[in-house]
Amino acid sequence: MRLDWPSVPHWWCPRTSFGGWRLAWLNLLSLLPGRFDCWSDTFRMECRGGGQCRSPAGVDVRPKTGFESGMGVAPGIPGGFGKTFGPLADALEQLGWSRGGDMRAHLYDWRLPPADWVRPGGSFDRLQQEIEAAADEFGRPVVAISLSLGSLYFGAFSRRHVSAAWAERHLAAHISLSGTWAGSLWAPLAIAAGGQDPESQGLNPLVAALQQDTLKSLLHSTPVLPFLSPAPAVFGKEALVEDATSGERYSAARMGDWLQDSGAQQASRPRFKWNYNAARQGYACFGVDTVTSITVLPPGQGGRRYDLHYGDGDGTVPLPSLQVCEDWKAVAAQAGAAVPRNSSNDGSSGSLSGSKQPATHVRHYPGMRHTDIIHSGAAFADVLEALLKLGSAAVESHSSAA
Numbered sequence: 001m002r003l004d005w006p007s008v009p010h011w012w013c014p015r016t017s018f019g020g021w022r023l024a025w026l027n028l029l030s031l032l033p034g035r036f037d038c039w040s041d042t043f044r045m046e047c048r049g050g051g052q053c054r055s056p057a058g059v060d061v062r063p064k065t066g067f068e069s070g071m072g073v074a075p076g077i078p079g080g081f082g083k084t085f086g087p088l089a090d091a092l093e094q095l096g097w098s099r100g101g102d103m104r105a106h107l108y109d110w111r112l113p114p115a116d117w118v119r120p121g122g123s124f125d126r127l128q129q130e131i132e133a134a135a136d137e138f139g140r141p142v143v144a145i146s147l148s149l150g151s152l153y154f155g156a157f158s159r160r161h162v163s164a165a166w167a168e169r170h171l172a173a174h175i176s177l178s179g180t181w182a183g184s185l186w187a188p189l190a191i192a193a194g195g196q197d198p199e200s201q202g203l204n205p206l207v208a209a210l211q212q213d214t215l216k217s218l219l220h221s222t223p224v225l226p227f228l229s230p231a232p233a234v235f236g237k238e239a240l241v242e243d244a245t246s247g248e249r250y251s252a253a254r255m256g257d258w259l260q261d262s263g264a265q266q267a268s269r270p271r272f273k274w275n276y277n278a279a280r281q282g283y284a285c286f287g288v289d290t291v292t293s294i295t296v297l298p299p300g301q302g303g304r305r306y307d308l309h310y311g312d313g314d315g316t317v318p319l320p321s322l323q324v325c326e327d328w329k330a331v332a333a334q335a336g337a338a339v340p341r342n343s344s345n346d347g348s349s350g351s352l353s354g355s356k357q358p359a360t361h362v363r364h365y366p367g368m369r370h371t372d373i374i375h376s377g378a379a380f381a382d383v384l385e386a387l388l389k390l391g392s393a394a395v396e397s398h399s400s401a402a
Contacts, residue, residue: 003042005058013038023064036211040218045111052119053112053223063107084147087375088383095384102138106130110149113223114156124161131170141172143390145383147374148316149228151179172390175383177373178314180228182321185240185291187228188255191219192262192296193306220264229255234320243296244307262296290315316370329360361386 003017012034042061047053055061089099097103108123117124134142146154154174158167194216219225230240232253239249241258250258290313297307312319363382365373373379 002060003058005056009037009041010034013041021062033211037214040211040214043111044218044221045223046221047113047223053116061109063109065105065107084374085145088145088380091380092384104130104134108153111222111224113227116223117153117156118161124157127157128162128166135170141170143173143175143387144171145175145177146179147177148180148370149224151176152181152228155179155181173386175386176325177379177383178317178322178370179325180317180321181324182231182234183227183229183252184313184317184321185230185294186316187225188230188241188259189291189294189306191222191225191259191264194219194264226256226259230318230321234324239293241294241296245296245298289313290318292318314368314370325360325362329362 002021003014005013005015008015041056042059044056045053046056085105089097089103089105092103093099106127108117108127112123116122131142131144144154144158151174154176158171158174162170194212230252232251235252237251237253239251240255241250242248243250243261248261289310291308292311292313293309295307295309297305299305314322363379365376365378368376368379
């Protein structure tokens with residue numbers, strides 16, 4: 001992040017970032033009373049018609065280079081910071097891959113909505129150029145490895161931004177880890193709850209009480225969150241949210257109505273929608289408890305505002321969203337693909353014998369939570385096995401969508 005603010009929320013907020021670029025993600029100092037407003041105003045987005053979103057005037061934000069980046073709450077807070085692809089990159093480096101050589105990171109601003117991904121000169125155009133450069137340099141198609149939102153991002157890129165012929169030539173496979181293919185209730189819940197911590201049923205303990213409104217405003221203005229709401233095509237007409245006061249019930253198709261009724265008018269605006277499947281696919285899915293429905297409680301019940309109902313998922317993404325890949329595997333099998341059994345609990349579809357339907361491989365990791373997969377030895381072994389099965393094409397060139 002680089003600052004040259006024409007105005008600041010408070011006189012004590014820095015107008016410039018002395019020394020050039022600095023880390024934009026939260027740190028412990030950012031959470032101090034009086035400082036959170038300063039940080040929030042640099043991190044928020046301003047959106048115009050058509051879904052075009054930018055940082056405020058005088059604020060430049062760019063992704064941190066490399067495979068490591070902030071994740072979770074903040075660096076310095078136990079359990080709140082992860083190195084994203086760092087552990088996987090470290091392990092592959094020990095086996096002969098090289099950072100910046102045949103192992104490259106694609107960087108994009110995860111706050112931005114899909115309308116910004118697809119604009120001319122946007123992150124999809126840049127990703128296409130990066131893949132073409134890597135494939136040309138090594139003479140092989142690339143393997144993309146993605147995490148969480150990155151899976152939906154790369155799936156949209158490979159299905160909607162480039163042609164099937166381009167994907168056939170430049171992409172060997174897509175290995176998706178904890179893919180948020182059909183969305184999650186945590187995204188609209190974060191917007192609706194605002195400054196509240198829905199699990200502790202009170203104010204967010206990391207942010208001072210006087211700054212809860214600032215946190216709510218920041219969440220309302222983060223344009224990618226509504227896009228991550230549950231997809232109606234997967235979750236159907238089942239009520240996912242029920243307001244115990246009004247009796248109103250909200251299905252996946254009515255998440256925008258719930259956000260508007262909860263006071264998040266900006267976040268409830270219609271967003272660009274994609275289909276979900278990728279042109280090349282390897283998939284990992286696993287199950288532990290996660291939020292599958294929500295009851296909004298009447299005021300005055302001991303401070304509790306939300307009753308969260310749990311079901312199968314990975315702690316962040318519900319099982320139907322994770323298991324979209326199972327449908328792709330079934331389609332591949334119906335197209336005439338062989339379906340070998342690689343292990344006692346994993347299935348995969350093999351080559352398609354002339355069919356254009358991509359093969360889909362599924363791995364399950366029972367009890368593993370959403371981002372823990374990055375640190376999992378079992379998941380790394382499956383990623384490595386997939387890379388080796390893909391042969392020299394994968395060994396010599398691959399790209400990452402974080």
